[in-house]
Amino acid sequence: MMISVCMATYNGEKFVIQQLESVLKQLNDTDEIIVVDDGSKDRTVELIKRNFGERVKVNLNENNLGVIKSFEKAIKMAKGEYIFLCDQDDVWEEVKVSKILEAFKNENAMLVTHDALVVDASFEVIHPSWNEYNGNKVKQNIIGNLLKNAFTGCMMAFRKELVPYIVPFPQSIEMHDQWIALVCKIEKKKIVHLSEPLMKYVRHGNNVTGMKKRSIAEQVKGRLGTIKSVKQYKNKK
Numbered sequence: 001m002m003i004s005v006c007m008a009t010y011n012g013e014k015f016v017i018q019q020l021e022s023v024l025k026q027l028n029d030t031d032e033i034i035v036v037d038d039g040s041k042d043r044t045v046e047l048i049k050r051n052f053g054e055r056v057k058v059n060l061n062e063n064n065l066g067v068i069k070s071f072e073k074a075i076k077m078a079k080g081e082y083i084f085l086c087d088q089d090d091v092w093e094e095v096k097v098s099k100i101l102e103a104f105k106n107e108n109a110m111l112v113t114h115d116a117l118v119v120d121a122s123f124e125v126i127h128p129s130w131n132e133y134n135g136n137k138v139k140q141n142i143i144g145n146l147l148k149n150a151f152t153g154c155m156m157a158f159r160k161e162l163v164p165y166i167v168p169f170p171q172s173i174e175m176h177d178q179w180i181a182l183v184c185k186i187e188k189k190k191i192v193h194l195s196e197p198l199m200k201y202v203r204h205g206n207n208v209t210g211m212k213k214r215s216i217a218e219q220v221k222g223r224l225g226t227i228k229s230v231k232q233y234k235n236k237k
Helices: 017-022 044-055 067-079 098-109 144-148 160-166 176-186 216-236
Strands: 002-009 032-037 056-060 080-086 110-117 125-127 156-159 193-203
Touching: 002 017, 002 044, 017 032, 017 044, 032 044, 032 067, 044 056, 056 067, 067 080, 067 110, 067 160, 067 176, 080 160, 098 110, 098 156, 098 193, 110 160, 110 176, 144 160, 144 176, 144 216, 156 176, 176 193, 176 216
Parallel strands: 002 032, 002 080, 032 056, 110 193
Antiparallel strands: 080 156, 110 125, 110 156
């Protein structure tokens, strides 16, 4: 059994080493971490290579692809049976990997998600539950999840056999995590939700995968784009 941890980075020098350390201590030597850097202007890549050498596989985008395509690239490179998505600026709890693997094996899950502690940039707890804090209804149906995404990429892991269903990510989707969950639901694959907070989720306004404050028009455009992609996906089945 092999685990692949996929991370997209962009100007993450402040937190990325601490995050990678929290991940690596839970992995076996046969597991892999894949980092796709989207043109960082700071020392993100330098620090990763200096601290971890070849233990962390770093791939540099020649052009800025954005977070969705950077994660797609990392996922396509992944060789592990289980793929964990990871942001550059959070910290995993020490039992995250073991708890998720347990859910995969005992629950026969295709996708496993979990909750998180919401913390500020100093890692002071803002709220004990990200799902409550953000109003995530993780058990809602496809329509509900189209209206408001309840899935957070850095809090999900899935089996490699899901990859052919989810990539390439459509150009019109709002976010990769929402798309992964929607495809799982469309394909009637089992999703297991763990209520335990298995990481510290940093909210500081600079998160790579955080959705910036958008206008109503931008939000509507994003929803319509995702709906379009879902319709196209269903029509291909």
